[in-house]
Amino acid sequence: MTEPVKSKRITVTVDGTEYTRTVEARTLLVRFIREELDHTGTHFGCDTGHCGSCSVLVDGKVVKSCMMLAIQADQAQITTVQGLAFQDGSLDxxxxxxxxxxxxxxxxxxxxxxxxxxxxxxxxxxxxxxxxxxxxxxxxxxxxxxxxxxxxxxxxxxxxxxxx
Amino acid sequence: MLLRELEYVKPDSVDEALEWLGRLSDAGLLAGGQSLINVLKMRIGGYQTLIDISKLEDLKRIEMVGQGIRIGAGVTYDELLHSPAISLYRPLLQEVALRIADPQVRNRGTVGGNCCYNDPTCHLPPYLTAIGATFEARGPKATRMILARDFFVSYYQTALAPGEMLVGVYVPIAKRGSGDGFRAMSVGGTDVLNIVAGASTVTLKEDGTIGDVAVVVTGVAEHPLRLDGVESQLVGSSPEPSDVRSLFSALDTARFDPVDDVHASAEYRLKMAPIFVRRALEQALDNARRGLRD
Amino acid sequence: MSTTVTKPRTALWSGQSIPRKEDERLLKGQGRFADDIRRHHEAYVHLLRSPYGHARILSVDVSAAEMAPGVITTLTGREVHALQKPFIEIAPAPGGAIEDYCLAVDKVRFMGEPVVAILAETAEMARDAADLVQIDYEPLEAVVQAEDAVREDAPRLHEQVGSNVVWHGVYDYGSIDAAKQAADRIVKIDRLHFHRFTSTPIECNAGLVEYDPGSGEYTFWCNNTMPQFAAMFMGPALDIPTDRLHFVTQDIGGSFGNKITTYIYLTICAILAKKSGRPVRWTEFRTDHILGGSHGNERTFLDIVVPVLNDGTILGIEARAIDDAGAYPRYEPLGAVIWSQVVSGVYQFRNVKVDYTQVVTNKCPVGPNRGYSRMQHLWMVERIIDIVAHELNLDAVAIRKKNYIKPEQMPYETPNGCVYDSGDYPGSLDAALKLIRYEYWQDRKQSTRGSGKLIGIGIGSTLDSGTNNFGQARIINPDLPFSGNGEVSNVKLDLYGEVVVTIGTTPQGQGHETTAAQVVADILGLNPDQVRVLVGHDNRRNVYTGFSGTYASQFAVTGLGAVRGASLKLKEELVTLAAALLEADPDEVMLRGGTALVDGDEGRSIPFIGLANIVFANNAMMPPSLDVSLNCTYTYRPPFQLPDVERKQGNLTLTYASQIHACVVEVDEETGETKILEYACVDDSGALIHPKIVEGQVHGAAGLGIGAALYESLDYDAEGQMLSPNFFAYKAVTALDVPMMKTAAIESPSPFSPNGAKGMGEGGGAPLHAVCSALQDVMHQSSRALVVDSFNPSERVYRLLHQDEHAPRGVQVISKPS
Missing domain, CATH: 1.10.150.120 ([2Fe-2S]-binding domain)
Known part of the structure; x- marks a missing residue:
């Protein structure tokens, strides 16, 4: 059994790039994406999970990234708005x-x-x-x-x- | 958005989750988190340690068990919507689930979470009460089955004892000649926030009379209320629309004690409750009659 | 969308819906919004806010917070009192005596008012430390309703003012008494209430503030939408010249006016930046934004008197208006005059008397909010029209057509001297009715009765007045040194011939980069892709005036007027230079595709890069007699005069776009649930530069209006507790509840603007008028209750449907002997 932790090293793949970072248990995924990875394309506009501007795909499913903890995204494949366009930069x-x-x-x-x-x-x-x-x-x-x-x-x- | 410092543990099994639940003094289960995370954000409550059960495979199965469907507590609303068993045997559950919040929430929010949160605006408690679901609670030593009418105790309270967790919900298979209904009054727009809801299930005999019926209202009391008086008047009858209307226009609302808040006045809830519960019954009757015809 | 144009187009790019230049970065998540800015060594501010609506601050103890991990410094109201002068007030005395600081000093006046600021190494640490601050409050009785605030015995928010009144004045045009004499009947309405809501953008406020001790300059990376207005407050408050305040904005995630008054928060950050020597990052979350941002004006109209003729001719309106500014006036009391841009709405009546009072209450301060101040008045006017029709059993369409100002009366001077430039209100109404299938629904209305559902048809006729004459501020306070309006643009060739445009505006989705490029492209013979527009307000890089910003429906006139003027100047320089170099007559030189060439002899040409080279890097080749810089600045100044302050008379706005909306609603008689079945908007925004952008503004204003009409309300209880501080309780309208509205455009070019365009975008609150009108039509078929509130959620509609027929209806019709 793994003991409870206040922070943990996680690995996530965001828009095709793998990142390994230590996150506090209390950090919301949206704040991890914006503040830790500096992927500021993902926004937030509320604090109750209503506005949806923080939506990302986690393992192919759309979720509000302010409604889950970053630590829960360990090993996940995440797609944000910054991963939508084609490789050559043209719009999808x-x-x-x-x-x-x-x-x-x-x-x-x-x-x-x-x-x-x-x-x-x-x-x-x-x-x-x-x-x-x-x-x-x-x-x-x-x-x-x-x-x-x-x-x-x-x-x-x-x-x-x-x-x- | 800035949570208090937390501890986090992600058990590999239900047993391990139960062990943490027993060992830690201020720990709570994190399933879909679609309500709990908001509570944590506002720093108005929550727990020191979160036990993340969102990925426990044991909680994610939907399986046929005898005359029922066992839905794992960790099944998301979205998974309900995609379940062939549910669409075959309890199709209205999918209609109800589709009205919960939005796709993002449905991708994470769980059946167990909805039931254990037991907010008066939640969709599943009244419906599961009406259809006679049974809740499987596992404790450190034993598993016990709790009837829906006993499970929902009061606002945000269930019959789960400390150290116990909800692991599954048994939903009976809809019988031939039966039909379900669910009607909610949302304020602030379509499927935004339910101030009252009605849920019903009806089983008709071959002669078209009501053999069995459950009529449940929520939003007017601390837990979903079964309207036993109405039910007993309905059993054995084959009500015309006007009969149903007069039954509910004369509804005894003495037991109703709705809250009064920014979303709606208590008075309005009191007026709306009989209407929506009646509409739920009407829908259940329609569905049952259609089932009998087909 | 269908468009009816009254004048042929000549331009190549203006008038076309070209792809927006902004889109690619926004679609790829590459926009740069205020909270996306990062600075080395930044620190994070958390604001601890008042939990009370009204309370005295007995003590503040930050000692434990200052010792908390990661805390750099704190700031309290007492410190602010020493470091900041009170912000200037727009009102004259006594309202002008209000003292407003960036943090509450000694007393809190609304729930959510910032009391203590904490700066820490991380946002989490700042937030954690806030839990350690000890504040003792002594709760005071709160004043929440404006009608209570004017009472003699009401608790005072600002003791030194002597009352809760910020401003009072009487607007009296024509002769309401003569109109009453001439009337066949007098319709009296007791009370109409326009509710408090907010168009609240999805991006909250944010800022990153740096202080440079060497130059004494502050830099504000922010999303304030009227930065030089903010500077006017902040310079004196911080006791520094305003040129030390450097504002930078780029992409702004909506404002609708709500981001104009953020100078309060930017001042907190400025003080902290200087105190700490660190870049200060302020991220506002939704609850903060709703509690302490900026709300729309709530207004109550009392004792309304409407003299009418039997044929439905409205002769005038008399009313008392009490406007609720919240706890501090800030942008107010400008709203106390701005409504008078549209004194008579779209109607011909010429006798108007409005006794207008603005008060403070224990609620969040208001600020401009889409449709600002005019919408409240226009709503009252439309309610009056519908109530008169309802009481006299007149047709809601016929009464409007009888009273509308007619196209042949344009330009039309209103009773207070405003000049409506152009428009076709009856034609717009016909178009709107056609779009909603008026005849069909009139029939359905009858056949639906008895089914448990009632159908109502509603009309909202409204104006979007644009390009303010800031001289109207003098009607509020004769000492204010404001008049006119204007925007500035610089259009230049850069060193290698690139065409670069700057403007002082702060767009939030209105597509300024695109429309400015269209205008420049037409004048300089380019493709808009060849024009780079540096977006945002940046007073180190871009040009600006005191009026710069994006607000009050004016960019198409002021912004594009400036761009046009600067482009014409540059064109003249380019042509003159090219003519000299090509040894041609300037009249023969044309600009095409980035090249100057001689008409009919196109071998003689020189590209822009060549012209730029001559001026910037090769100027020994400059023809000696020429004085060109290829760097051209032009300030567009609308032709305004000072208003007559005594008579409250003058031309207060340059253009009047119109919005005539029509809708069909279905109401569930059992529950009051209201569903919009049809919705149509017909707008007349003058000559359209980019029809799709204009249509998008129409959609957006209509969407917010529908939300405000049915779902969105900012509510307080009697203690001043905010009941809807987040999107759980403030039910921002979703995609499921905005219908697929139909639109049509009529283009009546403005004779007063440089390009025939009219400012637009605010929309005048048309859906509030239209939905109330449709609900009145429903009530006409049932309880005959009056729709007297602008907010009609299911519960209120239910109450109206079930209103006791013997209950007072709040209206009286007095017939006069003929």
């Missing part, structure tokens, strides 16, 4: 659709919104409007009234092949 289809449909205004909720979309389409490549809205319900946006975000995802859903 979801990012491109958000730009094409003016689904980005201030860009602050965008990282989380993209991760929720990525997950939604991985589960359901052709969602209905209702399914889209349920898919991004955990992501608050104050700029767009969600209209163009839903449109961007609808356009992606209308395509044959979405996730490359």
């Amino acid at each position: 289809p979801i990012q491109q659709a958000f730009s094409d449909h003016h689904a980005v205004q201030c860009g602050f909720c965008t990282p989380g919104m993209l991760m929720a979309t990525e997950y939604l389409l991985s589960q359901n490549p052709h969602p209905t409007e209702e399914e889209i809205r349920r898919g991004i319900k955990g992501n608050l946006c104050r700029c767009t009234g969600y209209v163009n975000i839903v449109r961007a995802i609808q356009a992606l859903g209308a395509q044959e092949e979405v996730i490359s």
